[in-house]
Amino acid sequence: MKSPFVRGAADGIPIALGYLSVSFGFGIICVRSGLSSLVSVIISATNLTSAGQAAGVAIIAAGGSYVEMALTQLIINLRYGLMSLSLSQKLDSTFNTWRRLLVSFGVTDEIFAVASAQNGRITARYMYGIISVSAFCWTLGTFLGASAGQLLPDSLGNAMGIVLHAMFLAIIIPPAKKSRSILIVVITAALCSLVFKYLLTFISGGFAIIISAVLAACVGALVFPIDDEKGRENKNEEIGVSGE
Amino acid sequence: MSIAIYIAVMAAVTYLIRMIPFTAFRRQIKSRFFRSFLYYVPYAVLSAMTVPAIFYSTGSVGTAIAGTAVAVILAYLDMPLIVVALSASAAAFAVGLIIK
Numbered sequence: 001m002k003s004p005f006v007r008g009a010a011d012g013i014p015i016a017l018g019y020l021s022v023s024f025g026f027g028i029i030c031v032r033s034g035l036s037s038l039v040s041v042i043i044s045a046t047n048l049t050s051a052g053q054a055a056g057v058a059i060i061a062a063g064g065s066y067v068e069m070a071l072t073q074l075i076i077n078l079r080y081g082l083m084s085l086s087l088s089q090k091l092d093s094t095f096n097t098w099r100r101l102l103v104s105f106g107v108t109d110e111i112f113a114v115a116s117a118q119n120g121r122i123t124a125r126y127m128y129g130i131i132s133v134s135a136f137c138w139t140l141g142t143f144l145g146a147s148a149g150q151l152l153p154d155s156l157g158n159a160m161g162i163v164l165h166a167m168f169l170a171i172i173i174p175p176a177k178k179s180r181s182i183l184i185v186v187i188t189a190a191l192c193s194l195v196f197k198y199l200l201t202f203i204s205g206g207f208a209i210i211i212s213a214v215l216a217a218c219v220g221a222l223v224f225p226i227d228d229e230k231g232r233e234n235k236n237e238e239i240g241v242s243g244e
Numbered sequence: 245m246s247i248a249i250y251i252a253v254m255a256a257v258t259y260l261i262r263m264i265p266f267t268a269f270r271r272q273i274k275s276r277f278f279r280s281f282l283y284y285v286p287y288a289v290l291s292a293m294t295v296p297a298i299f300y301s302t303g304s305v306g307t308a309i310a311g312t313a314v315a316v317i318l319a320y321l322d323m324p325l326i327v328v329a330l331s332a333s334a335a336a337f338a339v340g341l342i343i344k
Contacts (some may be wrong), residue, residue: 071258
């Protein structure tokens, strides 16, 4: 019998390998944005989220306000609230408040996907297993990217800069292919973002992302509201294909 | 603007979003609009973050377009995230060698 921790750690290995390469790219972005390796590692160790961190570094580099930072993180990471809510229904009876406080730190797209796919209730030890392996590799990859990023030749370092954005495409394109409503939301968000970048240039990058995302998600919610049953189906489908 | 405060704000907001529903709420969200909105948020956010930033992510629009094209094609073919991400980077690198 494997302990729940070991089982969790084993389930976390595929996630961790993905995190290693993506956070390598994040580390490079950090150094190129003028942050030190130490700062990059601290960001990864305390945040554990790719899109939020990438947006956060962009705001730091641009000298944005703290309010802009808080709002950007709120909007970009709002989805974790939903995932936490859903996962909280699946916890076993030994999950006291302290364990909830600890485990909630590690609710990412992939960890949520793997944990919710478990049969029956999940234990805190199982979650510690997945989260520790994944978070360790997320932080390690950032360190390697930030350190090696300075040693790599420019041609290679520049090419690694695209890793994170390419992964975002890999998250949104498959569901957009299957669902017309998601496709329309994705296109709306991209068009808004282009308008901010080239026409409404007085709006800073962080706010441009928030406004674009809120507008596009509102369009989706108004034009293609999801009902209870379908919402559940859609959500499962989303978990199956999404990742970070 | 202090780096430490930036990071503290980032980490605190991100943690609270995860922690509050995990420890406090026990009920499902009722509003259909809000649930639909939350359902679309990840796609909208990632799209807005990627376009047009991806074209400036490699320091050269030419190599970025090559990487983006490879990413779009592989993502369309449902390839795993890591394959898409690293292939896009490899494409950008390869094109960078040629156009330099």
